[in-house]
Amino acid sequence: MKNFISRLAGLLLFLSVAPSVWACSECRIQVNSGVYSQNFTGTLLVMLLPIIVLALIGVGIYYADDIKAKLKGRTGKWQTTSNAHP
Amino acid sequence: MADDLKRSPLIAAGILMGAGLGGFADGIVLHQILQWHNMLSGWRPPNTLVDAKVNMTWDGIFHAAVWVMTCIGLAMLWRVGARRDVPWSGKIFFGSLLMGWGLFNVVEGIIDHQLLGVHHVYEYTASKLPWDLAFLAFGVVLLVLGWTLIRGGSGDTMTRGGDDRT
Numbered sequence: 001m002k003n004f005i006s007r008l009a010g011l012l013l014f015l016s017v018a019p020s021v022w023a024c025s026e027c028r029i030q031v032n033s034g035v036y037s038q039n040f041t042g043t044l045l046v047m048l049l050p051i052i053v054l055a056l057i058g059v060g061i062y063y064a065d066d067i068k069a070k071l072k073g074r075t076g077k078w079q080t081t082s083n084a085h086p
Numbered sequence: 087m088a089d090d091l092k093r094s095p096l097i098a099a100g101i102l103m104g105a106g107l108g109g110f111a112d113g114i115v116l117h118q119i120l121q122w123h124n125m126l127s128g129w130r131p132p133n134t135l136v137d138a139k140v141n142m143t144w145d146g147i148f149h150a151a152v153w154v155m156t157c158i159g160l161a162m163l164w165r166v167g168a169r170r171d172v173p174w175s176g177k178i179f180f181g182s183l184l185m186g187w188g189l190f191n192v193v194e195g196i197i198d199h200q201l202l203g204v205h206h207v208y209e210y211t212a213s214k215l216p217w218d219l220a221f222l223a224f225g226v227v228l229l230v231l232g233w234t235l236i237r238g239g240s241g242d243t244m245t246r247g248g249d250d251r252t
Binding site: 024027030031034035043044046047048049050051053054055057058059060061062063064065066 | 092093094095097098099101102105109125126130135136137139140143144147148151152155158159162186189190193194197198202204
């Protein structure tokens with residue numbers, strides 16, 4: 001596993017300094033300033049919004065049965081308690 | 087016994103994987119092959135090399151996000167496979183995949199196309215609305231198809247271990 005991670009890190013390091021990263025040497029600075037501008041965080045949040053909504057829907061459905069069961073249990077307990085003390 | 091079965095974890099795994107794969111379909115087909123739009127083409131049209139490359143970066147970030155979502159769905163599916171209270175149903179899973187793809191189109195279509203205008207489905211026309219509505223309609227069709235398949239598998243009771251819980 002350690003071997004794999006170190007090889008992967010080596011590959012990433014190689015890719016980051018490889019000439020392909022500098023494919024547009026003329027416009028690279030302009031592209032970087034266009035992406036990593038002061039609006040970067042806002043744009044990132046806007047762009048990720050649909051993904052976050054979808055992920056929340058997915059996680060909500062994953063636990064839906066457990067949540068339903070818990071809610072039923074609580075309602076049942078409450079009804080038993082309220083019946084016991086009219 | 088069959089009443090003890092929980093279907094929602096399998097549906098959730100399918101929905102997240104379907105939404106992720108739907109995102110890849112959008113990115114690969116509409117962003118890259120057809121080049122109808124890019125992630126920020128509504129705000130920053132890719133009319134110059136710099137703007138095209140800025141859009142390319144945001145397309146990459148979008149792909150990274152849908153990749154993470156697909157992986158979360160895969161992890162859920164892996165956990166579901168080990169549970170004896172969740173049916174291992176092909177109909178439910180493939181129905182959920184379709185629902186996920188449909189849900190991606192609807193959620194992304196409403197937020198990005200209609201509310202924010204980050205981009206539209208087909209940028210190279212004066213009337214973008216019909217294309218956006220077609221994208222949404224395709225999503226609704228997928229949702230209905232997926233829901234129908236899931237309902238078709240509601241009688242499936244076999245869990246992954248081969249137990250029949252009827």
